[in-house]
Amino acid sequence: MPQVTLSVNGKSHTVEVEGRTLLVELLRERLRLTGTHVGCDTSQCGACVVHIDGESVKSCTILALQADGTQVTTIEGLAKPDGTLHPMQEAFREYHALQCGFCTPGMVMAAIDLVQKHPAGLSEKEIREGLEGNLCRCTGYHNIVKAIAAAQDVMHGRRSELARAEAAE
Amino acid sequence: MAAAPYHRPETLEAALALLQDGAAPPIILAGGTDLYPAQAAAEAWMCPAPARRVLDISALSGLDGIEDRGEHHRIGARVTWAALRDATHLPAAFDGLRAAARQVGGAQVQNRATVLGNLCNASPAADGVPPLLALGAEVELASAARGTRRLPLAAFILGNRRTALAPDELALAVLVPRHGPGARGGFLKLGARSHLVISIAMVAGVIEVAAGRVAAARLAAGACSAVAQRLLAAEAAIVGRAADPPALAAAILPRHLGPLSPIDDVRATAAYRREAALVLLRRLVAGLAAPDRARVAA
Ligand SMILES: Cc1cc2nc3c(=O)[nH]c(=O)nc-3n(C[C@H](O)[C@H](O)[C@H](O)COP(=O)(O)OP(=O)(O)OC[C@H]3O[C@@H](n4cnc5c(N)ncnc54)[C@H](O)[C@@H]3O)c2cc1C
Ligand code: FES
Ligand code: FES
Numbered sequence: 001m002p003q004v005t006l007s008v009n010g011k012s013h014t015v016e017v018e019g020r021t022l023l024v025e026l027l028r029e030r031l032r033l034t035g036t037h038v039g040c041d042t043s044q045c046g047a048c049v050v051h052i053d054g055e056s057v058k059s060c061t062i063l064a065l066q067a068d069g070t071q072v073t074t075i076e077g078l079a080k081p082d083g084t085l086h087p088m089q090e091a092f093r094e095y096h097a098l099q100c101g102f103c104t105p106g107m108v109m110a111a112i113d114l115v116q117k118h119p120a121g122l123s124e125k126e127i128r129e130g131l132e133g134n135l136c137r138c139t140g141y142h143n144i145v146k147a148i149a150a151a152q153d154v155m156h157g158r159r160s161e162l163a164r165a166e167a168a169e
Numbered sequence: 170m171a172a173a174p175y176h177r178p179e180t181l182e183a184a185l186a187l188l189q190d191g192a193a194p195p196i197i198l199a200g201g202t203d204l205y206p207a208q209a210a211a212e213a214w215m216c217p218a219p220a221r222r223v224l225d226i227s228a229l230s231g232l233d234g235i236e237d238r239g240e241h242h243r244i245g246a247r248v249t250w251a252a253l254r255d256a257t258h259l260p261a262a263f264d265g266l267r268a269a270a271r272q273v274g275g276a277q278v279q280n281r282a283t284v285l286g287n288l289c290n291a292s293p294a295a296d297g298v299p300p301l302l303a304l305g306a307e308v309e310l311a312s313a314a315r316g317t318r319r320l321p322l323a324a325f326i327l328g329n330r331r332t333a334l335a336p337d338e339l340a341l342a343v344l345v346p347r348h349g350p351g352a353r354g355g356f357l358k359l360g361a362r363s364h365l366v367i368s369i370a371m372v373a374g375v376i377e378v379a380a381g382r383v384a385a386a387r388l389a390a391g392a393c394s395a396v397a398q399r400l401l402a403a404e405a406a407i408v409g410r411a412a413d414p415p416a417l418a419a420a421i422l423p424r425h426l427g428p429l430s431p432i433d434d435v436r437a438t439a440a441y442r443r444e445a446a447l448v449l450l451r452r453l454v455a456g457l458a459a460p461d462r463a464r465v466a467a
Binding site for chain 1: 174175177190198200201202205206208209210213218223225274275276277278280282309364365
């Protein structure tokens with residue numbers, strides 16, 4: 001069987017996979033990183049979004065072999081080793097941007113890429129457009145958008161800490 | 170299912186050699202955003218396609234750029250919708266194609282999906298086809314046995330999911346001829362929501378305005394026939410007229426949409442599609458002729 005060597009959350013792995021194994025299967029079933037979810041079989045829902053070399057992609061739509069030699073980041077790789085959350089994770093908590101939580105890992109990964117690609121900052125409309133690839137059946141998106149708007153200020157160093165949810169109303 | 174071998178060559182020669190296996194040519198994989206969902210759907214309906222060897226073109230050199238070659242721009246087979254979306258330096262004639270790029274599937278799909286994959290997949294609702302028809306694009310194909318050839322896009326896409334691609338051929342690039350400096354492109358699509366939907370109808374156009382008149386126009390509509398169509402009668406109806414947006418919109422009549430043959434399906438009725446195409450086309454033409462040069466994108 002062919003082998004794939006890739007770095008996941010900073011740790012190098014070499015795994016034998018079948019040619020048809022999807023990246024999401026490698027992450028969940030072989031590396032037991034089950035934070036990356038599978039919510040559909042049509043590549044539509046975005047629950048499976050991870051970063052490959054810093055760019056958000058749907059891991060259900062990529063063969064594991066295609067990720068050979070890349071750096072993959074999953075939701076498990078965001079928090080610091082001491083448990084400090086990434087500002088985006090912190091914002092999702094503060095702004096109550098999740099209910100059942102199924103879409104959340106993909107939302108957070110998509111949101112981080114979106115914010116990183118827009119250093120000048122995103123409007124509410126741009127955030128909503130940027131999330132078109134991620135479906136949430138619970139929240140109605142409102143608090144997700146607010147969380148991302150708050151997190152971008154911290155990620156771009158415009159605020160040292162997250163604006164409190166109440167103050168953002 | 171038996172393990173299907175996977176190839177990821179780095180040279181075109183190696184890729185074309187793999188395609189020469191006439192008995193069982195490998196399936197070409199670009200961004201995979203059409204291939205994987207199709208595979209998953211087949212498995213969900215319990216009729217998985219037989220395992221085929223995979224030829225992944227994502228490591229091929231020389232196919233990843235949008236190059237200005239003077240008489241045309243060359244969009245290589247590895248160019249993603251994201252790359253096209255972000256290519257702000259392209260002339261205004263590309264605005265329609267870039268508007269389509271912004272609306273394909275959402276950011277993650279745009280990061281992987283290629284423009285060429287959209288053409289080779291040949292869906293009647295492929296958003297890349299009307300803008301590239303309006304731009305007068307050609308597709309460049311290559312095989313080990315016969316070298317390269319070029320086909321106008323309209324001759325490349327033959328029908329619903331049918332192209333002129335031979336089993337041993339790889340599509341290398343789409344070539345967009347240079348347009349006049351005043352040329353502006355636009356694209357409008359209608360779907361049940363703004364993204365992640367298959368279009369009910371979409372239209373694209375490239376219009377050149379000179380001395381206050383429409384000097385040239387190329388219009389096309391998609392999702393309203395098995396293959397997206399140029400609308401020659403609609404083009405003829407506006408060329409030579411004063412670039413007055415309301416008058417141009419009014420000049421486009423239902424009978425100008427003759428080549429369209431929309432179907433009834435779960436997304437819309439044929440009559441609704443026809444009406445939607447007319448409304449979108451009028452809006453597009455009016456927008457492209459507007460003096461403020463606002464870019465036309467839904
Ligand atoms: C969630 C989602 C949303 C989508 N939204 C849209 C949308 O809004 N509009 C739209 O038009 N499409 C949409 N699509 C469909 C798809 O993303 C596009 O058609 C995309 O451009 C396909 O490119 P790809 O590189 O992923 O193709 P692949 O899936 O890799 O290939 C598609 C087909 O083309 C063949 N092929 C690819 N490259 C070549 C080549 N160089 N030479 C020969 N054959 C080749 C493959 O063998 C295959 O048959 C969507 C898909 C998903 C999953
Ligand atoms: S699992 Fe739904 S997009 Fe990947
Ligand atoms: S929180 Fe339940 S799907 Fe988004």
